[in-house]
Structures are given as C-alpha cells and as structure tokens.
Amino acid sequence: MRSSSFTAAIAAVLILLIIQTTAEIKNMKISSDSRPIILFEKFGFTHTGHVTISVSDVSVTSSVSTPDPSRLGFFLLSDESLIQFLIEMQQSPNLCVLDSRYINLLFTFNKLSPPPISSFNNSFPITTPDEYNLVFGNCGPESEVTMNVHTEIYNLDSGKGIKDYLSAGVTQLPTLYFIFSLAFFTFLTIWIYILFTNKNSVHRIHFLMALLLLAKALNLISAAEDKHYVKVTGTPHGWDVLFYIFQFLRVVLLFTVIVLIGTGWSFLKPFLQEREKKILITVVPLQVLANIASIVIGETGPFIKDWITWNQVFLLVDIICCCAIIFPIVWSIRSLRETSKTDGKAARNLAKLTLFRQFYIVVIGYLYFTRIVVFALKTISAYKYRWVSNAAEEIASLAFYAMMFYMFRPIEKNEYFVIDEEEEELAELALRDEEFEL
Incomplete structure (x- = not known):
C-alpha cells in the first residue's frame, strides 16, 4: 500500500464515525479515482442481512506498473474492528488494506469477467449481526479506478422473508x-x-x-x-x-x-x-x-x-x-x-x-x-x-x-x-x- 495508506486509514475512520446509517438501492459512478479507501455504505445487519454488489464498466490505469486486480476489491469493516484496524495500519504502514485480518473481504477484481465486459455481480449473506461499512480498497501503485457501482443492502424479515432496506437501528x-x-x-x-x-x-x-x-x-x-x-x-x-x-x-x-x-x-x-x-x-x-x-x-x-x-x-x-x-x-x-x-x-x-x-x-x-x-x-x-x-x-x-x-x-x-x-x-x-x- 502507498505511503499515504495510514493517513487514508485515519480519514476513513473519521468518516465512519460521523456517517449516519443509511441504505437503499444506489447507483454510483467512480471516475479516475486514486483514493486507497472509498466508503460506500454503512448498515446495521441482522442475521438475515445481505449485500448485493454489481460493478460494471471497470477500468484501472497505472502510470508505474500493470495493475494487479487482486490488489483492488470490496470488503466489510465492522465498527467494533475500527480501532484494531487503525492500529494495524499504523504498525504496518505498507500493509494492503485488503490483507488486514480485521476486514471481511467480499471480492477482489480478479473475480471480474475479462475485458471488454469487466463486470461482477454477486450477493453475500451476513452471518454475524453487526453494523458494517462497505468499503472499496485500492492498493495498486498510483492506480486510478473508473467504474459503475450498484449496491443493494438489506435485511430479510425472519417471518415473511420480505426485504427491509433500512438498517436494523432505524427501521422503526x-x-x-x-x-x-x-x-x-x-x-x-x-x-x-x-x-x-x-x-x-x-x-x-x-x-x-x-x-x-x-x-x-x-x-x-x-x-x-x-x-x-x-x-x-x-x-x-x-x-x-x-x-x-x-x-x-x-x-x-x-x-x-x-x-x-x-x-x-x-x-x-x-x-x-x-x-x-x-x-x-x-x-x-x-x-x-x-x-x-x-x-x-x-x-x-x-x-x-x-x-x-x-x-x-x-x-x-x-x-x-x-x-x-x-x-x-x-x-x-x-x-x-x-x-x-x-x-x-x-x-x-x-x-x-x-x-x-x-x-x-x-x-x-x-x-x-x-x-x-x-x-x-x-x-x-x-x-x-x-x-x-x-x-x-x-x-x-x-x-x-x-x-x-x-x-x-x-x-x-x-x-x-x-x-x-x-x-x-x-x-x-x-x-x-x-x-x-x-
């Protein structure tokens, strides 16, 4: 990870602390973004929670080397693990955020379909109830990412199986x-x-x-x-x-x-x-x-x-x-x-x-x-x-x-x-x- 990884980690922690729990079906456009950490959503899950992520039109460019798709990807980070995550980044400033033992890695870009399609679509069940942050990590040297991201984050009603797109803490x-x-x-x-x-x-x-x-x-x-x-x-x-x-x-x-x-x-x-x-x-x-x-x-x-x-x-x-x-x-x-x-x-x-x-x-x-x-x-x-x-x-x-x-x-x-x-x-x-x- 670049030398600015620790600073980026601190900024990410600050964002995670002040952001309010929000969720709905969202479509987001990322254009030539070189940030090592990008926060997308924050959501409180029950034991029936799901995260559906769809990325398309993905393009990764780097001026120093060929981008490694395994060094870019999405992960979940719980609020309980924020402090440990920050300490780990401080102790190992060159550690890629995707290699942290405190994250729940969803997928990396080596799962993408080959060009020219370059897309991915999958749903991930949440087995441990908690409040998680959906984050994108970019550990490629001077890599800029362009992509369209579609997210659906929800909990299922345990009785009827109906999707609830509001976090467990604000569904009331x-x-x-x-x-x-x-x-x-x-x-x-x-x-x-x-x-x-x-x-x-x-x-x-x-x-x-x-x-x-x-x-x-x-x-x-x-x-x-x-x-x-x-x-x-x-x-x-x-x-x-x-x-x-x-x-x-x-x-x-x-x-x-x-x-x-x-x-x-x-x-x-x-x-x-x-x-x-x-x-x-x-x-x-x-x-x-x-x-x-x-x-x-x-x-x-x-x-x-x-x-x-x-x-x-x-x-x-x-x-x-x-x-x-x-x-x-x-x-x-x-x-x-x-x-x-x-x-x-x-x-x-x-x-x-x-x-x-x-x-x-x-x-x-x-x-x-x-x-x-x-x-x-x-x-x-x-x-x-x-x-x-x-x-x-x-x-x-x-x-x-x-x-x-x-x-x-x-x-x-x-x-x-x-x-x-x-x-x-x-x-x-x-x-x-x-x-x-x-």
Missing part, C-alpha cells in the same frame, strides 16, 4: 416520524384554536409561528413516507424531494421566528433595528447554504471526494447560525434592563425581562441538546437502538416548541404581563437592588 423511523407528525398536526390545531379565540391579542408573529408548526408537521410526514418507501422498496419514490423542501422551510422559519421573538418584534416594537435586520439577512442565506449542503450529502453519499468538506461546511454554517440567533435575545435583555431603570412601568419591563431571560435559557438548552446530546446518543448507542437518538431529538423539538409557544401565546391576560400595584412596588425595589449590586 417511519412509525416514529408518523407519530410525531400527528403530534405536531394536533399542536397546530390547538394553536389555530387559540388564535381564533384570542383575536384581539394576536400579533403578526403568531401567524408566522403557525406556519412554522405546519412546516414541521409536513416535514415529519414527508420523512415518514420517505423512510417507509426506502424500507420496502429501496428508493424514496420522490418523497425525499418533499422532505428536503419542507425541511428547508422548517429550518428557515424556525430561525426566523427565534430571531423575531428575540428582537421583540410584534411584542415590544413593530419594527426591527438595523443590526437586527442584519442578523436576519445573515441567518436566512446561511440556512439556505446549509440546506443545500444537506441535500448534496443526502443525495450523494460518502463515496464522493468532497463529502467530508461538505460535512464540515454544513457543521460550520449550523454553528454560525446557532450563535447568530442568540445575539438578538441578548440585545433585548440588555435593552429591557436599561429601560427598566428609567421607565415608570418598572414591573411590566421587569416581567418582559424575566420572559426573555427564560426564553434565552430555553433556546440555549434546545440548541445544546439537539447539537451535542443527540450527536452523543448517535455515537454511543448500539446500532440496534440508533432510533433512540431520533426519538430524543423529536421529543426535545416538541418540548421546545411547546415552551416557546406557551411563553408567547396570544392571550389577553398573559401571566408575564398581568401586573398589580403591589407587584409594581416590588419590581421597583428589585430594580434598585440590582442597580446597587451592579
């Missing part, structure tokens, strides 16, 4: 997403009823919040249908397009609503300041970029050369957006604190200050949980229970939406704004104490 997702879509549709119905019964207290932001609930519910039902068709047929039948559309709308609306609430739009003032407009102008395009990256990642796969770059771009953009939406809330808190010291309506401003502080904590908690805790659950949970992280994310989203909508609900006597004379006096004392402490 169609039902899970459908249940949560019903929950958000119910949420939307309740919200519309609240708007209808409190017409005099409804602000523009409340209609935008209704659109957010609708986008979230449609996003979940599209995700449920997408996963269902992948599960039973291996292809999404166009539901992935609707999923990406509603996901885009949901994310943009969510960040927009958080920014507008954080600036006090409709509640404290009917207009946005220049710096707040800049936040919206920054966050929305960045979310467009993030969703484009998400679509590229979802529709291609880890076998493309720039897959890691797209993941890094998506992560960076997401972090920037999460940080950006915090600033309007902090500005509102600071503005309310200053206003409370000079405005005669001390209690009302103090109540608003308390409200925005609570909202700040809720937003931070939601972002922390969905970006860090959910990722940790995906990483540490056994592959058979990978769906738990998805359930945790949706539960956290439902709880966040419920708290946000409850805090800013359109009712005449909101608990944050109902102030009597006694509370007014106590608020003034509290503000004087706070000013004295500062």
Whole structure:
C-alpha cells in the first residue's frame, strides 16, 4: 500500500464515525479515482442481512506498473474492528488494506469477467449481526479506478422473508416520524384554536409561528413516507424531494421566528433595528447554504471526494447560525434592563425581562441538546437502538416548541404581563437592588 495508506486509514475512520446509517438501492459512478479507501455504505445487519454488489464498466490505469486486480476489491469493516484496524495500519504502514485480518473481504477484481465486459455481480449473506461499512480498497501503485457501482443492502424479515432496506437501528423511523407528525398536526390545531379565540391579542408573529408548526408537521410526514418507501422498496419514490423542501422551510422559519421573538418584534416594537435586520439577512442565506449542503450529502453519499468538506461546511454554517440567533435575545435583555431603570412601568419591563431571560435559557438548552446530546446518543448507542437518538431529538423539538409557544401565546391576560400595584412596588425595589449590586 502507498505511503499515504495510514493517513487514508485515519480519514476513513473519521468518516465512519460521523456517517449516519443509511441504505437503499444506489447507483454510483467512480471516475479516475486514486483514493486507497472509498466508503460506500454503512448498515446495521441482522442475521438475515445481505449485500448485493454489481460493478460494471471497470477500468484501472497505472502510470508505474500493470495493475494487479487482486490488489483492488470490496470488503466489510465492522465498527467494533475500527480501532484494531487503525492500529494495524499504523504498525504496518505498507500493509494492503485488503490483507488486514480485521476486514471481511467480499471480492477482489480478479473475480471480474475479462475485458471488454469487466463486470461482477454477486450477493453475500451476513452471518454475524453487526453494523458494517462497505468499503472499496485500492492498493495498486498510483492506480486510478473508473467504474459503475450498484449496491443493494438489506435485511430479510425472519417471518415473511420480505426485504427491509433500512438498517436494523432505524427501521422503526417511519412509525416514529408518523407519530410525531400527528403530534405536531394536533399542536397546530390547538394553536389555530387559540388564535381564533384570542383575536384581539394576536400579533403578526403568531401567524408566522403557525406556519412554522405546519412546516414541521409536513416535514415529519414527508420523512415518514420517505423512510417507509426506502424500507420496502429501496428508493424514496420522490418523497425525499418533499422532505428536503419542507425541511428547508422548517429550518428557515424556525430561525426566523427565534430571531423575531428575540428582537421583540410584534411584542415590544413593530419594527426591527438595523443590526437586527442584519442578523436576519445573515441567518436566512446561511440556512439556505446549509440546506443545500444537506441535500448534496443526502443525495450523494460518502463515496464522493468532497463529502467530508461538505460535512464540515454544513457543521460550520449550523454553528454560525446557532450563535447568530442568540445575539438578538441578548440585545433585548440588555435593552429591557436599561429601560427598566428609567421607565415608570418598572414591573411590566421587569416581567418582559424575566420572559426573555427564560426564553434565552430555553433556546440555549434546545440548541445544546439537539447539537451535542443527540450527536452523543448517535455515537454511543448500539446500532440496534440508533432510533433512540431520533426519538430524543423529536421529543426535545416538541418540548421546545411547546415552551416557546406557551411563553408567547396570544392571550389577553398573559401571566408575564398581568401586573398589580403591589407587584409594581416590588419590581421597583428589585430594580434598585440590582442597580446597587451592579
């Protein structure tokens, strides 16, 4: 193996750690690719799992020697063997990855039919249940590979023998997403009823919040249908397009609503300041970029050369957006604190200050949980229970939406704004104490 094999092995391990379990019937084109390791799929198998691989139009070229077909091939690598595999590559940097004792070799290119056909098609049963990575290894010196690859990875239902193209850890997702879509549709119905019964207290932001609930519910039902068709047929039948559309709308609306609430739009003032407009102008395009990256990642796969770059771009953009939406809330808190010291309506401003502080904590908690805790659950949970992280994310989203909508609900006597004379006096004392402490 070339001197870059150890570096390639490290990169492969990093990819295997961050890639999510996905599977369906896929057709992939590899063109003049010299990478020593190419990851195609990651899948959780039961004892009835199968891998079907078909390669065609294979061409291997090398500028230094005649390509050896036995030095190129496909293999399976379990997550449990990743560390041992990496140690082995470190201890033996010249070892061909196809000769590693920690891989399950499927076939090498010496199994290909002779030119000009140069193709191979076979199905391999999985005897040991585990989560495996389907990988292509190229140990030829300066060899470039061109080929078409068709893969079908599935588990068989032990009772009926029906193919299940979803991994053992996510086969429950169609039902899970459908249940949560019903929950958000119910949420939307309740919200519309609240708007209808409190017409005099409804602000523009409340209609935008209704659109957010609708986008979230449609996003979940599209995700449920997408996963269902992948599960039973291996292809999404166009539901992935609707999923990406509603996901885009949901994310943009969510960040927009958080920014507008954080600036006090409709509640404290009917207009946005220049710096707040800049936040919206920054966050929305960045979310467009993030969703484009998400679509590229979802529709291609880890076998493309720039897959890691797209993941890094998506992560960076997401972090920037999460940080950006915090600033309007902090500005509102600071503005309310200053206003409370000079405005005669001390209690009302103090109540608003308390409200925005609570909202700040809720937003931070939601972002922390969905970006860090959910990722940790995906990483540490056994592959058979990978769906738990998805359930945790949706539960956290439902709880966040419920708290946000409850805090800013359109009712005449909101608990944050109902102030009597006694509370007014106590608020003034509290503000004087706070000013004295500062």
